[in-house]
Every structure is written in C-alpha cells, then in structure tokens.
Amino acid sequence: CYGALAASGIASALVRLSAPLDLVTTAYGWMLVLKTVLLVLLGGAGWWQRRRVLGRLRDSDRRRDFLWLAAGEVFLIAAATGLAAALSNTAPPVPDEPEPVTSTAEALTDYPLPAPPELATLLTTWRxxxxxxxxxxxxxxxxxxxxxxxxxxxxxxxxxxxxxxxxxxxxxxxxxxxxxxxxxxxxxxxxxxxxxxxxxxxxxxxxxxxxxxxxxxxxxxxxxxxxxxxxxxxxxxxxxxxxxxxxxxxxxxxxxxxxxxxxxxxxxxxxxxxxxxxxxxxxxxxxxxxxxxxxxxxxxxxxxxxxxxxxxxxxxxxxxxxxxxxxxxxxxxxxxxxxxxxxxxxxxxxxxxxxxxxxxxxxxxxxxxxxxxxxxxxxxxxxxxxxxxxxxxxxxxxxxx
Structure with missing residues (x-):
C-alpha cells in the first residue's frame, strides 16, 4: 500500500509539473515536496513501530513508546490531510483543463488514434x-x-x-x-x-x-x-x-x-x-x-x-x-x-x-x-x-x- 501510494503520487506529479524546477519555484511544487517529506516520515514511523516499539511492548510493556509514536503518526496524517486539501485548491503548473479532442478515438481513449501497425512500430511504440x-x-x-x-x-x-x-x-x-x-x-x-x-x-x-x-x-x-x-x-x-x-x-x-x-x-x-x-x-x-x-x-x-x-x-x-x-x-x-x-x-x-x-x-x-x-x-x-x-x-x- 505504501508503494502504491508513492507511485500514484509520482504519476500525479508527472502530469501536473512542466519541469523538475517547478518543485521549488511554485506553491504547488512546494506542497508536493512537503507531502513527500510527510510520506517518508510516516513510512519511517511504520518501520520503527514494527522493528522497535512492538518488541519493547512484548518485553517490558512500555506503552508510553507506543502512545508517543501513535500521537506522532496522528499529527503527521493530519498535516498530510491538510496539505491535500490545500493542494486541491492550488492551480498546478500544467492546467488540468483537457485539450480539445480531434477524433472519436481520442474522445474515448484520451489518446490520438495510433499509426497503422508495422514491424518497426510494434517494436518502438511505447506508452x-x-x-x-x-x-x-x-x-x-x-x-x-x-x-x-x-x-x-x-x-x-x-x-x-x-x-x-x-x-x-x-x-x-x-x-x-x-x-x-x-x-x-x-x-x-x-x-x-x-x-x-x-x-x-x-x-x-x-x-x-x-x-x-x-x-x-x-x-x-x-x-x-x-x-x-x-x-x-x-x-x-x-x-x-x-x-x-x-x-x-x-x-x-x-x-x-x-x-x-x-x-x-x-x-x-x-x-x-x-x-x-x-x-x-x-x-x-x-x-x-x-x-x-x-x-x-x-x-x-x-x-x-x-x-x-x-x-x-x-x-x-x-x-x-x-x-x-x-x-x-x-x-x-x-x-x-x-x-x-x-x-x-x-x-x-x-x-x-x-x-x-x-x-x-x-x-x-x-x-x-x-x-x-x-x-x-x-x-x-x-x-x-x-x-x-x-x-x-x-x-x-x-x-x-
């Protein structure tokens, strides 16, 4: 799930940023950077809970460690949720408005009709x-x-x-x-x-x-x-x-x-x-x-x-x-x-x-x-x-x- 979430975020960023420099020159890019930091911290919290906190709970019933970690995770998730709301109300560098379609194939598939298939085309065509x-x-x-x-x-x-x-x-x-x-x-x-x-x-x-x-x-x-x-x-x-x-x-x-x-x-x-x-x-x-x-x-x-x-x-x-x-x-x-x-x-x-x-x-x-x-x-x-x-x-x- 963690990998799928990261992959979906990367895919979303690729279609909304015109260049890597947009990450540090636009408000939308800075919000993406902050969300990435929060994602890394949440992943680290999950790793720490699995590798350290659960072992301490089994060994000495130190519930304070678990409570501190849980409180930290709740804070990070709340911050990520707030950033997501702000991100949805911020215009990305590449506008979300779709370009006008020119064919039925493009209207249905979101892509222009591909060229007639040939051997060279079959080996070199990628999407x-x-x-x-x-x-x-x-x-x-x-x-x-x-x-x-x-x-x-x-x-x-x-x-x-x-x-x-x-x-x-x-x-x-x-x-x-x-x-x-x-x-x-x-x-x-x-x-x-x-x-x-x-x-x-x-x-x-x-x-x-x-x-x-x-x-x-x-x-x-x-x-x-x-x-x-x-x-x-x-x-x-x-x-x-x-x-x-x-x-x-x-x-x-x-x-x-x-x-x-x-x-x-x-x-x-x-x-x-x-x-x-x-x-x-x-x-x-x-x-x-x-x-x-x-x-x-x-x-x-x-x-x-x-x-x-x-x-x-x-x-x-x-x-x-x-x-x-x-x-x-x-x-x-x-x-x-x-x-x-x-x-x-x-x-x-x-x-x-x-x-x-x-x-x-x-x-x-x-x-x-x-x-x-x-x-x-x-x-x-x-x-x-x-x-x-x-x-x-x-x-x-x-x-x-």
Missing amino acids: VDVAGMALALGLAVIYLWVHLRRPLTGTGGRRWPVARTSAWVAGCVVIFWVTNGAPGVYAPVQFSVHLSQHALLALVAVPLLVAGRFGDLVRDRIAPRSDGSAGLRELVDWKPRSRAGRWLAHPAVLALLGAAGFAAIYLTPALGAGLHTAPGRLVVLTAAVVAGAAVALPFQGRALGGGMVAGRERWVALVVGAGFLAGLALLLVLALPVVEPDWFAVMGRTWGPDAFGDQRLGGRVLLALVLTLAVLHGAVISRSRRSSEGLSVGRSASARY
Missing part, C-alpha cells in the same frame, strides 16, 4: 502504464530481494537454479512490454490486440512467473514467523482448510475457474467497465493475472501451499482449462456478434479489418496460442511422467539387488 510498470517492477524487486537472502539452516545451502530466476524475470519483462509497449498502445482501439494483451498476460507472463517457483524460494530463504503475524512465508504456505475450499483448489476445478474467469472478461459487462473506467481497467488487469495463475499452477503440477499435482490430475486440468479457453476463442470467431460495438466499431480506423473481422482475428490468435501452449504443457507432463516412472523402476531394481 507509460503506471499499473503495469508497478506490477512488473514490484514482482521483480520482491523476487530478487528474497533471492539475495541467505538460505535457511537445514535447507542444504544449495544454489537457486538460474533457470527459475530467468523465468521469473522474463515474466516481468513480458508484463512490462504488454502493458507499456505496442500491445498497450493498440489494445484500446483494436479488439484483437486487446484480447491478445490479456492472453499474453494470462497464458505467457504468468506461467513464466509460476515456473520461477517463488513459493519454493520463499520457503528456502524466509523462516515462518513465531509472533502470530503473517508474512511472505505464511502467504505462500496458505492452504484451504474447509471442504469447499479444498474442492475449489482441486487442479481441474482450479483450471476451470481460471479459464472461466478469463472468459468472463469478454462475455460479461466487465469488458465495458474496463474500457470506460480506470478502476474497471485495473480490475480486468488483475482478473487476467489471477486467472492465468489459476490455470498455470495445475498445468505445471503445482498446488496451493506448495504441494505437487499428480500427472493424471495435470492432464485433466490441461484438458479442462485449454478446452474452455478454446471454446471462448471459437465463440468469438463463429457465434458472437461484435463485442462492445459502441467502442471498437466507432474508432474510425482506416487501417486493419473492420470490427467484426478484427474480433474474429482476435479469436483465431487466442485459439492458436491456447493450442500451442496445450501442446507444450502436454509434452512437459508426458516427459515428467516418463522420468518419474523411470526413477521408480530404477529404485525397484536397486531394492531387488
């Missing part, structure tokens, strides 16, 4: 997406932070496989490019790119993250907490305890839920909310990532809480999840009318197929991606099964002799 950038950088930082910690005693001190770290970093790179690169630029104006963007997130980026085995890395480097609080270790070790929860966590059910969640983006009003509102877009982005995790975990033989999934259950999950996603692709190609016609059909594009042809193109791309990944995962499952059977035969032979 900053704060949510995607924060997600990619945050995931990379937390993984590398855990990776740099020393292995716990009793884990053997083994080196963490480079392939797993590479897979995680590659997943973060895909998230960054999909949200900030060409897919992020063309997704608001083309259904095929919009669908491909979320498909790349759910079916490429997230499986790479799952292959990074973050849960195993946390178990290797971070010990469980003993004070009753919850941290990273407790999060990755969580398992459903109720009967309904265990049923929902079954590999086939989990894959079905993930595929259904992805399909719900395009078969319900969620897509419209994601196109027309910023909160809706964040919800859709989160839904795509969560759906991808629900599909990728059973495909790769991983269960919630760190368990393993048997080969037969992986096959069932693969058939169920891939079959549902392929069904969505076929619906988009063969049966459904234009999805969100009030958006994609009125962009005024003079290049590319029309709205219906573009939707069918998106369905074909999704179908090709699903089938390709199904074949790859099927080959991995078959290879893992042959390896385990060979290991079992070898053990049996050793036991006989």
